[in-house]
Amino acid sequence: MSKPAIGRDVHICVMGVSGVGKSTVGAELAARSGRSFGDADDLHPRSNVEAMAAGTPLTDTERGPWLDAVVAWLDERSEDTGGVVFACSALKRRYRDRLAEASAPVFFLHLTADTDELRRRMTERKGHFMHVDMLESQLADLEPIEADENGLEIPTSGSVTETVDAILARIRAV
Numbered sequence: 001m002s003k004p005a006i007g008r009d010v011h012i013c014v015m016g017v018s019g020v021g022k023s024t025v026g027a028e029l030a031a032r033s034g035r036s037f038g039d040a041d042d043l044h045p046r047s048n049v050e051a052m053a054a055g056t057p058l059t060d061t062e063r064g065p066w067l068d069a070v071v072a073w074l075d076e077r078s079e080d081t082g083g084v085v086f087a088c089s090a091l092k093r094r095y096r097d098r099l100a101e102a103s104a105p106v107f108f109l110h111l112t113a114d115t116d117e118l119r120r121r122m123t124e125r126k127g128h129f130m131h132v133d134m135l136e137s138q139l140a141d142l143e144p145i146e147a148d149e150n151g152l153e154i155p156t157s158g159s160v161t162e163t164v165d166a167i168l169a170r171i172r173a174v
């Protein structure tokens with residue numbers, strides 16, 4: 001199978017449930033592919049962060065304005081620097097379809113890990129508002145990337161560097 005070529009204008013979305021490693025893997029991928037990195041978590045309205053911190057899963061309604069803000073942010077970046085790597089849970093197909101409305105194409109990398117490992121990563125991560133009890137609702141909302149989407153599923157059982165190696169072996173980030 002030929003490797004998808006990700007041009008300079010294409011955004012790379014590192015997606016998946018909380019704690020899977022979107023920010024950690026995304027930052028290393030950005031550094032190694034010469035792109036800038038951003039975290040869509042930083043664009044959640046304060047009310048969304050407060051809800052999640054209090055253990056209340058977000059609804060589609062609450063995620064709507066956040067996704068709008070992420071698209072606006074991507075469109076600004078396209079004009080400034082071209083394609084970026086960004087971490088964004090993008091749990092449902094319809095959220096990814098909304099992100100794909102950005103002015104530049106978006107390529108999705110769906111990071112996966114088994115539930116015990118996700119729990120371990122969330123428990124060991126310090127100083128983050130997202131409690132491990134939210135994992136169940138994150139997994140319930142998750143709609144894995146589908147064959148007709150512009151993206152790939154990437155297992156993360158190895159180290160962060162091994163995951164980035166695996167990504168760069170499967171795409172050609174030009």
Ligand SMILES: Nc1ncnc2c1ncn2[C@@H]1O[C@H](COP(=O)(O)OP(=O)(O)O)[C@@H](O)[C@H]1O
Nearest residue numbers: 018019020021022023024121125156158159160
């Ligand atoms: N193989 C791995 N891949 C990604 N993260 C890992 C891995 N092993 C351990 N971790 C840890 O798991 C946590 C993942 O957190 P983070 O990157 O914030 O995830 P997310 O952005 O998906 O919520 C970090 O503390 C990271 O160091």
Ligand SMILES: O=C(O)[C@H](O)[C@@H](O)[C@H](O)[C@H](O)COP(=O)(O)O
Nearest residue numbers: 017018019023041058063089130
């Ligand atoms: O749509 C959501 O429910 C959120 O985006 C969620 O998936 C995300 O996990 C939190 O914002 C915490 O951020 P981390 O993914 O970095 O834990």
